[in-house]
Amino acid sequence: MTDLQTVLDYADAHLDDSLDRLFEFIRIPSVSTVPAHAGDCCAAAKWLSDQLGDLGFDASVRDTQGHPMVVGHGTNAPGPHVLFYGHYDVQPVDPIDLWDTGPFEPTLKPAPDGDTHITGRGASDDKGQLLTFIEACRAWKAVTGSLPIKISMLFEGEEESGSASLGPFLEKSAEELQADVVMVCDTDMWDRETPAITTMLRGLVGEEFTITTADRDLHSGMFGNAARNALQVASDALSSLRTPDGGVALAGFYDGVEDLAPEIRDQWNSLPFDQDGFLSDVGLRIPAGESCYSIMEQVWARPSCEIHGVIGGYTDPGFKTVIPAKATAKVSFRLVAGQDPARIRAAFRAHIRSHVPEDCSVTFTSHGASPALSLPLDSPYLAATRAALSEEWGTEAALAGTGGSIPIVGEFKRQLGMDTLLVGFARFDNRIHSPNEKYDLSSFKGGIRSFVRVIAALAEIDESTA
Amino acid sequence: MTDLQTVLDYADAHLDDSLDRLFEFIRIPSVSTVPAHAGDCCAAAKWLSDQLGDLGFDASVRDTQGHPMVVGHGTNAPGPHVLFYGHYDVQPVDPIDLWDTGPFEPTLKPAPDGDTHITGRGASDDKGQLLTFIEACRAWKAVTGSLPIKISMLFEGEEESGSASLGPFLEKSAEELQADVVMVCDTDMWDRETPAITTMLRGLVGEEFTITTADRDLHSGMFGNAARNALQVASDALSSLRTPDGGVALAGFYDGVEDLAPEIRDQWNSLPFDQDGFLSDVGLRIPAGESCYSIMEQVWARPSCEIHGVIGGYTDPGFKTVIPAKATAKVSFRLVAGQDPARIRAAFRAHIRSHVPEDCSVTFTSHGASPALSLPLDSPYLAATRAALSEEWGTEAALAGTGGSIPIVGEFKRQLGMDTLLVGFARFDNRIHSPNEKYDLSSFKGGIRSFVRVIAALAEIDESTA
Numbered sequence: 035m036t037d038l039q040t041v042l043d044y045a046d047a048h049l050d051d052s053l054d055r056l057f058e059f060i061r062i063p064s065v066s067t068v069p070a071h072a073g074d075c076c077a078a079a080k081w082l083s084d085q086l087g088d089l090g091f092d093a094s095v096r097d098t099q100g101h102p103m104v105v106g107h108g109t110n111a112p113g114p115h116v117l118f119y120g121h122y123d124v125q126p127v128d129p130i131d132l133w134d135t136g137p138f139e140p141t142l143k144p145a146p147d148g149d150t151h152i153t154g155r156g157a158s159d160d161k162g163q164l165l166t167f168i169e170a171c172r173a174w175k176a177v178t179g180s181l182p183i184k185i186s187m188l189f190e191g192e193e194e195s196g197s198a199s200l201g202p203f204l205e206k207s208a209e210e211l212q213a214d215v216v217m218v219c220d221t222d223m224w225d226r227e228t229p230a231i232t233t234m235l236r237g238l239v240g241e242e243f244t245i246t247t248a249d250r251d252l253h254s255g256m257f258g259n260a261a262r263n264a265l266q267v268a269s270d271a272l273s274s275l276r277t278p279d280g281g282v283a284l285a286g287f288y289d290g291v292e293d294l295a296p297e298i299r300d301q302w303n304s305l306p307f308d309q310d311g312f313l314s315d316v317g318l319r320i321p322a323g324e325s326c327y328s329i330m331e332q333v334w335a336r337p338s339c340e341i342h343g344v345i346g347g348y349t350d351p352g353f354k355t356v357i358p359a360k361a362t363a364k365v366s367f368r369l370v371a372g373q374d375p376a377r378i379r380a381a382f383r384a385h386i387r388s389h390v391p392e393d394c395s396v397t398f399t400s401h402g403a404s405p406a407l408s409l410p411l412d413s414p415y416l417a418a419t420r421a422a423l424s425e426e427w428g429t430e431a432a433l434a435g436t437g438g439s440i441p442i443v444g445e446f447k448r449q450l451g452m453d454t455l456l457v458g459f460a461r462f463d464n465r466i467h468s469p470n471e472k473y474d475l476s477s478f479k480g481g482i483r484s485f486v487r488v489i490a491a492l493a494e495i496d497e498s499t500a
Numbered sequence: 501m502t503d504l505q506t507v508l509d510y511a512d513a514h515l516d517d518s519l520d521r522l523f524e525f526i527r528i529p530s531v532s533t534v535p536a537h538a539g540d541c542c543a544a545a546k547w548l549s550d551q552l553g554d555l556g557f558d559a560s561v562r563d564t565q566g567h568p569m570v571v572g573h574g575t576n577a578p579g580p581h582v583l584f585y586g587h588y589d590v591q592p593v594d595p596i597d598l599w600d601t602g603p604f605e606p607t608l609k610p611a612p613d614g615d616t617h618i619t620g621r622g623a624s625d626d627k628g629q630l631l632t633f634i635e636a637c638r639a640w641k642a643v644t645g646s647l648p649i650k651i652s653m654l655f656e657g658e659e660e661s662g663s664a665s666l667g668p669f670l671e672k673s674a675e676e677l678q679a680d681v682v683m684v685c686d687t688d689m690w691d692r693e694t695p696a697i698t699t700m701l702r703g704l705v706g707e708e709f710t711i712t713t714a715d716r717d718l719h720s721g722m723f724g725n726a727a728r729n730a731l732q733v734a735s736d737a738l739s740s741l742r743t744p745d746g747g748v749a750l751a752g753f754y755d756g757v758e759d760l761a762p763e764i765r766d767q768w769n770s771l772p773f774d775q776d777g778f779l780s781d782v783g784l785r786i787p788a789g790e791s792c793y794s795i796m797e798q799v800w801a802r803p804s805c806e807i808h809g810v811i812g813g814y815t816d817p818g819f820k821t822v823i824p825a826k827a828t829a830k831v832s833f834r835l836v837a838g839q840d841p842a843r844i845r846a847a848f849r850a851h852i853r854s855h856v857p858e859d860c861s862v863t864f865t866s867h868g869a870s871p872a873l874s875l876p877l878d879s880p881y882l883a884a885t886r887a888a889l890s891e892e893w894g895t896e897a898a899l900a901g902t903g904g905s906i907p908i909v910g911e912f913k914r915q916l917g918m919d920t921l922l923v924g925f926a927r928f929d930n931r932i933h934s935p936n937e938k939y940d941l942s943s944f945k946g947g948i949r950s951f952v953r954v955i956a957a958l959a960e961i962d963e964s965t966a
Contacts (some may be wrong), residue, residue, distance in 0.1 A: 067818030125820060132716075172524050195818050236721070240819050249783030250598075253933045254806040255702070255904025258834050259746070259789030259798040261782060265807040265829075266742060273739035276732060280725070316727060317715030319859035323725030332725040340720040341731040342822050343813035348830065352533030352661050353706050353867035354592060355832055356933055363731075364814065366821055368724050380875075393785035401819035438721025467719045467822055 037178055038490045044480045045173040052169040052294035052482060053142075053152070053475075055085070059122075059161045060140040060154040066101055067195040075101040075191045078122040082189050085168055089175050091187070098199035101191030105207070108171075108185040113493045114415065115184040117213035117452070119442050120164025120220065121193030124156035125467045132469035142475070143290045147226075150475035159438035159466035162473035163219040163458055164189065166481030173486055174271070182493035185323035186213055190442070193220075196240065196402035197441045215415040216446050217424050217488075219481065221458030224432040226476075227308060229423040231416065231483065233409040234334065237369035238439035239378050240401030243386055244362045245271070247394045251347075252357040261357055262394055265346045268361035271389035280323045282339045282367070284381040290372030294335050302330055305432055315463065334435030338368040364401070368437060404441040409453055414495055419455050420470055422487035426480065459484065501643055504956045511639040511948045518635040518948060519608075519618070519941075521551070525588075526606040526620040529679045532567055532589035533661040537894060541567040544588040548655050551634055555641055557653070562673075564665035567657030572650040573674070574637075579959045580881065581650040583679035583918070585684065585908050586630025587659030590622035591933045598935035608941070610868055613692075616941035625932035628939035629685040629924055630655065632947030639952055648959040652679055656908070659686075662706060662868035663907045670915045681881040682912050683954075685947065687924030690898040692942075695889040695950065697882065697899055698922035699875040700764075700800065703835035704905035705844050706867030709852055710828045713860045717813075718823040727823050728860055731812045734827035737855035741805050741831070746789045748805045748833070749887070750847040756838030760801050767881045768796055771898055781929070800901030804834040830867070834903060841869035870907040875919055885921050888953035892946065925950065 045052075064078035065071040079095045079102045084104035086093035094108030101123060127137040135141050137155035147153050152162060167187075174181050188211060190200055204211065224230040247262040277283045294302075312329050313319055323332035332338075346361030348354035367378050383398055390396045408414060411433070423431040436456075443454040459481035465471045511518075530544035531537040545561045545568045552559035552572035559572030567589060601607050606620035618628060633653075641645050654677060656666055670677065691694040712839040713728040743749045760768075778795050779785055789798035798804075812827030816818035833844055849864055854863045875882060877899070889897040902922075909920040925947035931937045 068816070126814070126816065126818075128814075128816075181575060194820075230663040235501055238821070240821070242819070247784065250931070251934050253904070254804070254808070254832060254834065255798060255902065256928075257782070258903055259802055259804040259805050260779065260787050260795045262786070262788040263806055264740070266788075267808050269735045269738035269807065269810070272732070272735035273703065276736075296531055313727065313859075316718060316723070317859075318713065318727055320728070320857055321726050322728040322732075322857075329726045333723060336725055338720070338724040340722070340729055340821070340823055341725050341735065341813065341817040342820055342824070344731050344735070344827070345811050347807065347809035348533070348592070348594075349809040349811040349828070350592065350594075352592075353708070353830060353832075354533065354660075354808055354933065355704070355706070355806070358808070361810070362815070366720060366817060366819075368720065391786055391788075393779075393783075436721065437724050438719065462722075465716065467820065468717050496935075 038487065041173045041486050044177050044482055045169065045486055046479070048173070049479055050221050053166070053478070056152065056162055056165050056478065057140045059165065060156055061138055063138045064123050064191065066192050068126055072101065077121055077214070079104050079189070079191060079209045082122055089168070089171055095180060096203070100199040102204055103199070104189040105210070106187045108181050111181060111184045113183040114214040114495055115186070116215055116217050116492060117211060118167050118185060118187045118217045119189070120167070120218070121160045121190050123191040123194050124159070124161070125194050127155050129469060134470055139171050144417055145474070148232055151472040152475060152478060153472045155304070155471055157471050158460045158464040158473040159471065160193070160220045162478055163460060163481065165215070166459060166478060167219055167485045169482045170485030170489060173482070174489060182489060184307060186211065200442060200445055201449070204445050208450055211318050212450060213452065216452050216454040218440060218442065218456050219458050220440055221436055222460045222462060223458070223477070224434060226461065227427065229427045229431040231420055231423070231431055231435050232436045232458070233356045233411065234435035235407045235443055236334070236437050237373065237375060237404045237406040237438055237444065238377045238441070239367045239369065239403045241366065241379065241382055242364045242401060243397040244360060244397050245390060245394065246360050248357070248359045251359050254355040255355050257357055262391055264358045264361040267390060267394060268344065268346060268363055271386050272341055272344070272363055274389060275385070279325060282337065284378070284385050286381055287337065287378065291337060291370055292372060294331060296494060301433065333437040335370060335374055337370050339365065341365050355452065366401070368439065370406045371408065373406065375405055379403060402441065404439055405443045407443050409455070413453060415455055415492065418491040418495055419457060422491035423457065423484055425482045426487050457484070457488065504953065507639045507643045507952050508949055510643050511635065511952055512945070514639070514738050514742070515945055518631070520946070522618065522628055522631050522944065523606045525631065526622050527604055529604045529659065530589050531592050532658050536591060537668070541589055545570050545655070545657055548588055552653060555634070555637055562669070563683070564669055566665040569669055570655040571676070573652045573798055574647050577647060577650045579649040580680040580961055581652070582681055582683050582958060583677060584633050584651060584653045584683045586633070586684070587626045587656050587657070589657040590625065590627070591660050593621050595935065600936055611940070614956060617938035618941060618944060619936060619938045621937055623937050624926045624930040624939040625937065626659070626686045628944055629926060629947065632944060633683070633685055633947045633951045636955060637950030639948070648955060652677065666908060666911055667915070670911050678916060679918065682918050682920040684906060684908065684920055684922050685924050686906055687902055688921045688926045688928060689924070690900060692927065693893065694895050695893045696898040697886055697889070697897055698902045698924070698946060699877065699899050699902035701873045701909055702800070702803070702903050702905055703841055703870045703872040703910065704907070705833045705835065705841045705848070705869045707832065707845065707848055708828065708830045708865040708867060710826060710863050710891065710919065711856060711860060712826050713929050714823070714825040717825050720821040720823050723823055728857055730824045730827040733856060733860060734810065734812060734829055738807055738810070738829055738853050741851070745791060748803060750845055750851050753803065753844065757836055758838060760797060767899065779923060799903040801836060803839060805831065807831050834905065836872045837874065839872065841871055845869060868907065869963060870905055870910045873909050873913060875921070879919060881921055881958065884957040884961055885923060885954050888951055888957040889923065892950045892953050923950070923954065
């Protein structure tokens with residue numbers, strides 16, 4: 035315990051150095067979905083590999099069909115072997131004109147609540163978050179010369195664009211990456227004071243489709259009424275995806291979906307949650323989902339369908355009386371336990387096809403698929419981690435669900451049989467995927483301290499009983 | 501009649517010079533809806549004013565709030581005073597990659613039917629068409645030293661972007677522009693052999709709206725289901741504009757709309773029209789409008805609603821699981837006799853508002869409004885023009901309708917009390933508003949010859965009986 039306090043003190047004393055490294059990392063514009071940033075993704079991978087090297091890890095950048103992976107292994111140690119995962123890629127920055135400062139020019143800004151905001155794309159998702167774990171390891175290494183447990187790390191660069199290379203890479207590297215448990219830092223705290231471990235994750239099916247009507251754009255004066263309008267077909271198809279009561283209208287969509295177990299609903303209801311504030315914080319008031327479910331259930335426990343993008347016809351300033359021959363839409367479904375991604379994809383495509391007239395056509399592109407997942411509540415790693423978090427923050431860590439999807443969790447379970455501990459320090463208002471993304475300095479500092487404690491707690495586990 | 505033949509011969513002998521001038525005109529990229537082309541619009545106006553000066557007209561460029569007008573007056577003469585109208589602005593050129601040659605690099609291309617295509621944006625709409633009239637005047641002037649009737653000309657530069665300056669300009673210049681009849685060259689021939697005068701025009705109401713839901717884009721993992729999606733609201737609203745049978749669903753939309761008079765329907769049915777070929781020419785087969793009306797009635801005599809553009813959310817390559825907070829759509833309605841544009845606009849806005857949830861908002865932008873119009877069939881100018889066209893083409897000129905809207909026709913009627921003769925030589929397949937716009941050389945040559953004859957025929961009208 036003397037060691038632990040010394041390591042915590044070291045981490046606090048060197049927070050400015052940790053921040054300098056985070057700023058360096060944010061300055062690399064590693065937007066995975068934009069081909070022009072491929073070189074930046076490689077640079078971010080190299081940067082991470084160098085950090086692991088500094089910790090004495092055996093680390094390297096590994097090529098894939100897409101952006102590279104980073105893999106590093108620490109030295110052997112007693113106790114559980116933890117594989118830490120994060121992603122170095124970030125979301126696109128558009129609309130760029132809504133950023134107060136450059137997305138790749140990190141700054142520190144005093145916040146009204148007395149905290150300090152670290153701004154920039156990836157400040158929270160996931161550069162700031164993953165660095166809390168690396169910096170915790172750095173503190174252990176600096177104070178004690180080694181890490182008290184064996185730690186491996188894996189970083190990918192395609193989390194924000196479908197993780198296409200992840201499955202093949204895990205399959206190829208199954209033996210190398212085998213560990214006792216996976217740790218991921220890509221989730222939120224429950225609220226400013228309450229840490230959380232996310233034990234229930236929604237899955238995701240991403241789809242894009244393009245409707246084609248005529249063989250060219252037409253003039254609405256000459257063809258209006260008679261020629262099919264691709265945007266009308268797309269609007270009809272998209273509108274039909276939702277039922278008037280906020281449900282999803284695909285055939286068989288809710289087959290296998292069960293309501294929350296009463297004990298989980300009770301635990302959720304006991305957590306502090308501001309039902310009205312959740313929407314009013316973003317300028318809304320009326321929940322859009324199924325009215326018979328609470329907002330918490332709508333976003334964590336109910337499957338959803340969202341339209342992420344639509345484009346077709348003339349969209350520049352002014353007006354053009356064109357009948358567009360093409361319209362494209364991006365749509366995703368968030369899945370819960372009991373839903374099979376492949377079956378949902380098939381139902382979606384059949385649904386869209388049923389709205390396309392016989393003389394028109396539609397093509398589809400897949401943007402990833404992952405099932406929903408939940409963590410066994412009797413895991414000793416969960417218990418140790420929860421105790422460490424509760425100690426650091428002075429309040430019992432919540433066991434939460436999340437509406438988001440973290441495909442790696444499913445891949446680790448399916449390919450390597452490993453469960454994943456999702457421990458994150460992001461806040462609800464971090465504007466991830468939006469302009470002015472930020473990470474609270476208290477998240478960064480508390481995250482590093484939390485992982486210093488989690489590593490100590492995991493080292494205490496008696497592996498013979500785990 | 502000797503004069504007439506000499507003038508026709510002159511026009512034929514100097515066709516290459518006329519083509520050179522058309523090429524010069526097309527090379528000016530006068531796209532009115534794109535602000536960056538404002539200077540080009542001024543250059544096109546100046547070019548036209550210079551052409552009228554060469555004809556001995558008292559011509560000048562007149563400033564407006566938008567792009568300038570060109571006005572020119574020929575010398576006095578007996579017989580009717582004709583005001584010729586055209587527009588020098590052109591449609592945007594996107595998608596640019598579908599053009600075989602540059603939109604502003606006119607070329608002559610042999611066509612499979614033995615004709616020659618003059619290619620380029622505006623080759624047909626309306627640079628090639630309006631120049632047929634100017635070149636006819638040039639031939640008269642060259643051969644006889646003057647024009648046999650008094651001719652004034654008015655050219656605007658905002659026809660493709662809503663004609664916002666036209667109404668105020670006509671109001672201010674009502675006295676100066678007063679004439680006996682207006683002549684416009686911006687319409688089609690009936691078919692390759694049959695000239696046409698368009699006597700029935702649909703009106704237009706153009707609208708743009710933007711739905712706003714949350715105060716920022718949101719992450720669908722965190723907010724999916726619970727937060728309203730602007731693209732879902734827009735899709736629902738757009739889908740609701742059409743009824744399942746191809747009609748328009750606005751409240752009161754068809755109030756005052758009457759079916760075609762049987763005698764007009766009979767005349768239309770007697771014209772050669774390939775009902776199947778109309779759609780198969782553009783890769784379609786199934787008419788999208790009201791199934792109880794023929795295609796010809798759908799595009800000429802029935803009001804319509806078309807979606808011209810939609811954009812919202814993430815539309816670049818790849819995928820982004822955003823819940824968009826904004827979605828924008830451009831929509832227009834083609835109107836027929838009996839429909840009031842202001843009433844249709846109000847019904848549209850009320851309809852869209854009814855689809856916007858209480859905690860969301862919508863804003864509207866108007867993109868012009870014009871009522872439908874029809875020309876009195878007992879006009880002596882119509883009779884003279886029809887006879888001249890029939891003589892030139894060797895077949896009786898058709899009296900046609902059109903689905904397009906030519907706002908100037910309504911403005912001349914409303915503000916100056918003048919009827920408009922719509923005489924054009926464009927072909928159905930000219931791809932106006934689309935990539936690879938073209939004008940047939942036979943349209944250009946035959947158009948010049950036609951107007952040489954029309955001017956002669958109008959000169960024969962006894963004004964005391966007109």
